Amino acid sequence: MTGLGRLGRLVVIGVPFLWLALFFLLPLLIVVKISLAESTIGIPPYTPLFVNDGSGLKLHATLANFALIAGDDLYLRAYLGSLGNAAVATALCLLVGYPVAYAIARSQGVRRQLLLFLIMLPFWTSFLIRVYAWIAILEPNGLLNQALIALGLIATPLPLLNNLFSVQLGLVYSYLPFMILPLYGSLSGLDQSLIEAAADLGARPLQTFLGVTLPLTLPGIAAGCLLVLIPAIGEFVIPDLLGGPDTLMIGKVLWDEFFNNRDWPVAAAVAVVLVAALALPLLAAQRFLERGHTA
Amino acid sequence: MLGFGFLYAPIVLLVLYSFNASRLVTVWAGFSTRWYGALFHDEAFGATALTSLEVAAMAATLSLVLGTLAGLGMARFGRFPGRPLYGFALLAPLVVPEVILGLSLLLLFVACQSWFGWPGRGMLTITVAHATFGACFVSVLVRAQLAGFDRALEEAALDLGARPWTVLTRITLPGISPALISGWLLAFTLSLDDLVIASFVTGPSATTLPMAVFSSVRLGVSPEVNALATLFLCVVFLLVAFAGWLMARAERRRVT
Numbered sequence: 053m054t055g056l057g058r059l060g061r062l063v064v065i066g067v068p069f070l071w072l073a074l075f076f077l078l079p080l081l082i083v084v085k086i087s088l089a090e091s092t093i094g095i096p097p098y099t100p101l102f103v104n105d106g107s108g109l110k111l112h113a114t115l116a117n118f119a120l121i122a123g124d125d126l127y128l129r130a131y132l133g134s135l136g137n138a139a140v141a142t143a144l145c146l147l148v149g150y151p152v153a154y155a156i157a158r159s160q161g162v163r164r165q166l167l168l169f170l171i172m173l174p175f176w177t178s179f180l181i182r183v184y185a186w187i188a189i190l191e192p193n194g195l196l197n198q199a200l201i202a203l204g205l206i207a208t209p210l211p212l213l214n215n216l217f218s219v220q221l222g223l224v225y226s227y228l229p230f231m232i233l234p235l236y237g238s239l240s241g242l243d244q245s246l247i248e249a250a251a252d253l254g255a256r257p258l259q260t261f262l263g264v265t266l267p268l269t270l271p272g273i274a275a276g277c278l279l280v281l282i283p284a285i286g287e288f289v290i291p292d293l294l295g296g297p298d299t300l301m302i303g304k305v306l307w308d309e310f311f312n313n314r315d316w317p318v319a320a321a322v323a324v325v326l327v328a329a330l331a332l333p334l335l336a337a338q339r340f341l342e343r344g345h346t347a
Numbered sequence: 348m349l350g351f352g353f354l355y356a357p358i359v360l361l362v363l364y365s366f367n368a369s370r371l372v373t374v375w376a377g378f379s380t381r382w383y384g385a386l387f388h389d390e391a392f393g394a395t396a397l398t399s400l401e402v403a404a405m406a407a408t409l410s411l412v413l414g415t416l417a418g419l420g421m422a423r424f425g426r427f428p429g430r431p432l433y434g435f436a437l438l439a440p441l442v443v444p445e446v447i448l449g450l451s452l453l454l455l456f457v458a459c460q461s462w463f464g465w466p467g468r469g470m471l472t473i474t475v476a477h478a479t480f481g482a483c484f485v486s487v488l489v490r491a492q493l494a495g496f497d498r499a500l501e502e503a504a505l506d507l508g509a510r511p512w513t514v515l516t517r518i519t520l521p522g523i524s525p526a527l528i529s530g531w532l533l534a535f536t537l538s539l540d541d542l543v544i545a546s547f548v549t550g551p552s553a554t555t556l557p558m559a560v561f562s563s564v565r566l567g568v569s570p571e572v573n574a575l576a577t578l579f580l581c582v583v584f585l586l587v588a589f590a591g592w593l594m595a596r597a598e599r600r601r602v603t
């Protein structure tokens with residue numbers, strides 16, 4: 053490959069680069085542009101940013117959309133609600149995922165391959181349908197409530213659906229594999245002799261775990277947490293299908309702003325604030341994922 | 348093991364209830380395949396499924412080409428101007444919330460429409476959107492496989508006078524074929540599954556399967572959707588098994 057000429061190099065790097073610049077980076081800039089426009093009735097439903105009024109191009113930008121977001125506490129609650137829900141879901145994924153990843157990393161041969169395959173398999177099945185499957189389980193007269201009543205544990209159905217509980221459950225359920233895979237990568241690369249050395253030197257299992265295993269798998273923990281946290285903050289399907297009136301999340305607010313209110317500039321402003329909030333975690337994610345590649 | 352139970356219980360229940368004769372999830376009224384019959388007679392689902400399959404096949408193929416080039420570039424070309432930005436653009440779409448990808452692409456397409464009168468909104472725009480994030484997934488798989496691929500083979504071929512193009516097609520690409528196969532399949536299923544991005548960038552002319560499923564699911568649990576999900580699972584299992592077989596074969600060929 054190193055012998056590939058300048059032209060080959062240009063094609064290999066340039067074509068996908070250009071594609072991503074056109075269809076990922078440029079659109080982000082356009083979102084910023086539209087967030088400064090005013091909403092109008094028409095096609096497209098926003099005002100142009102530059103207006104030619106005869107005496108040359110005039111910049112016609114407004115911060116009204118951002119003022120609206122800052123002024124209405126609906127948006128603030130939605131941002132904080134998303135962050136809170138995503139953070140709790142990330143912590144729960146870590147708590148559930150770490151032992152699972154540990155068990156896979158310690159298993160051998162075919163068994164290990166099979167377990168890994170089972171973790172990957174949900175990636176290949178429909179996300180929408182997996183979320184939807186929970187509705188039938190959590191409904192007031194759904195499977196879980198019926199089972200609990202049949203067992204005599206409760207007398208009346210518990211409210212399990214359309215609340216914070218169901219949203220959290222959906223988030224953990226959907227994003228768990230994204231936590232387990234990087235954790236597994238980190239744990240399987242762990243030098244077993246370090247753990248044996250710690251044990252030989254008299255460390256108790258808990259001490260070994262806290263002093264050796266946990267610090268050495270921190271990159272995997274960080275990568276997993278970011279892979280869960282960032283997409284979970286902007287999640288739409290889960291709060292829409294499993295959420296209720298008290299589970300405000302910003303992904304759903306953006307969706308409603310766009311599809312129901314048809315206010316594109318406000319939707320764009322909501323997106324700009326969200327991207328700005330996610331910029332730091334995104335850059336951190338890139339660092340950890342890049343490191344995973346070179347390791 | 349509890350973790351696996353948690354991951355699979357809802358899917359298993361879904362499959363079971365797709366064979367339930369009753370419309371109600373809560374009542375088991377005996378084994379029946381009536382929902383499969385109803386599904387096959389539902390023309391709306393059929394048409395959207397075709398749209399989805401077409402989009403997914405085109406998007407996956409585009410993803411494969413772009414993602415393989417990107418993976419090769421990142422893994423083999425070391426430093427070049429713009430590499431950090433490029434790396435960011437390759438990884439960010441994997442985690443950036445879908446609502447943002449969808450909204451930003453839609454605004455691009457709308458702007459394009461008003462500048463050039465093209466491309467409208469429909470299957471083409473969905474395909475482009477899906478190819479963009481699909482390419483990022485493919486590039487991750489290709490890079491991972493290239494990292495484990497013996498570079499000496501490529502260098503040996505070059506030393507023996509093979510041209511770079513020959514090395515690429517005879518040594519490198521066959522060597523990373525497992526990543527290429529799983530990359531195409533992953534891009535295909537991601538496209539087939541996407542609701543949010545497609546909803547943003549589509550127009551009145553194209554409805555994909557997830558959109559049809561979503562609007563019927565929003566009205567409540569529907570046994571037809573259970574049947575559809577079960578069929579979907581079967582297809583995915585077959586595809587994954589087929590891919591596994593292909594990869595095992597590629598592995599054997601490489602060893603011998």
